[in-house]
Amino acid sequence: QVQLAESGGGLVQVGGSLRLSCAVSERTDGNYAMGWFRQAPGKEREFVAAIAWTGSHTFYADSVKGRFAMSRDDAQNTVSLQMTSLKFEDTAVYYCAASATRWANRQNPATYDFWGQGTQVTVSS
Numbered sequence: 001q002v003q004l005a006e007s008g009g010g011l012v013q014v015g016g017s018l019r020l021s022c023a024v025s026e027r028t029d030g031n032y033a034m035g036w037f038r039q040a041p042g043k044e045r046e047f048v049a050a051i052a053w054t055g056s057h058t059f060y061a062d063s064v065k066g067r068f069a070m071s072r073d074d075a076q077n078t079v080s081l082q083m084t085s086l087k088f089e090d091t092a093v094y095y096c097a098a099s100a101t102r103w104a105n106r107q108n109p110a111t112y113d114f115w116g117q118g119t120q121v122t123v124s125s
Contacts, residue, residue, distance in 0.1 A: 002026055022078060022116060033053040
């Protein structure tokens with residue numbers, strides 16, 4: 001099964017930027033749709049961004065649209081999440097996920113088959 005490993009989390013000030021990476025054990029383009037989710041303490045896991053199973057079409061939650069950008073690098077077998085203009089409410093554990101289903105509701109975590117362990121992002125003043 002595919003293995004996912006997130007990195008790049010940390011502590012950042014409000015208004016700052018971070019870039020998260022997800023190393024994937026195999027090629028994603030043409031095989032998996034990829035998603036980023038996050039979970040804050042006491043809250044449910046929520047959708048952040050996704051990229052289609054092939055190509056570069058991306059989708060974003062309204063809360064991050066215009067601030068976050070997801071991309072895929074097939075040469076490195078990675079997907080990334082560039083986060084800018086970070087807010088307190090962006091604080092959460094961020095998870096990378098892979099879905100082997102070509103067409104599905106990418107905002108629904110139940111449609112993803114594989115998950116990474118998560119990386120903490122903390123936004124402070």
